[in-house]
Amino acid sequence: MKKATRLLTPALGVGLVFGAMGVSAQSETVTVESGDTYWGIAQGFDGVTTEDLVEANEYNPRAIPIGAEIKIPDGETSSDNDVVTHVIQPGNTLTNIAAVYDGVTVDDLFRLNPGIDPYSLTVGSEIVVVDYNSEFGEDYLYHTVQPGNTFNEIASVYDGVTVDDLLEANPNEDPYELTIGSRIVIPLN
Structure with missing residues (x-):
């Protein structure tokens, strides 16, 4: 750059x-x-x-x-870092939108956008692809992945948090290939 x-x-x-x-x-x-x-x-x-x-x-x-x-x-x-939206482009499908965002599935898109019609996406409209608040509430906080981070290292930073806790709270994250800059859910209980 x-x-x-x-x-x-x-x-x-x-x-x-x-x-x-x-x-x-x-x-x-x-x-x-x-x-x-x-x-x-x-x-x-x-x-x-x-x-x-x-x-x-x-x-x-x-x-x-x-x-x-x-x-x-x-x-x-930047409006709200806890919500990520995607502006529909010509040719977009829920499948190719989900593929662009690490850890997002088509099921996530349906859950975050109730009533969305996958066969009639309107070019220029926005859909929510990640909503950190709606999924976890106040019993969680977030850790932004830095170069070299592993689930083991992240768990050791937070009292009482285990690797198993992180795996359960982040089912869409590959613990062997964490994306730098992505946010990992840290359960507080």
Whole structure:
């Protein structure tokens, strides 16, 4: 990640007439180089998380193409880090949406989006792909995976938490391939 570019978007005259004050007309992008990851890119920007980058870009987090322009959302405008949404693109299916987000299944998408019709996804609409609050409530907290973390190491940091507790609370996580920047549920009881 060597090249960061600022793009200026011309403001619409209508917005200026009606006082669109405080709206940022800048968005930053990063050109992906060999070895770049969303986590590594997020580390270079204050207030930007891996989840923010996944949400703002259509690329599979496990296979970001070299040369791709990654949009960097303004860290201050990131709404709620406990909820990740996906904007429906042409050709999206629940199956390929779930495949983009580590640990998310089609069943999760149905549970988080009651009444969703998988045969009639509306381009431009948003669906919830991860909602950390709804699943676990106040009896849990979250650990963001850092380079080198293992379930054993994470469990040792929290009093009374075992590897078995982590496996039970994170059934969709592969304990042998933790994704840097992902959030692991830590049960408090």
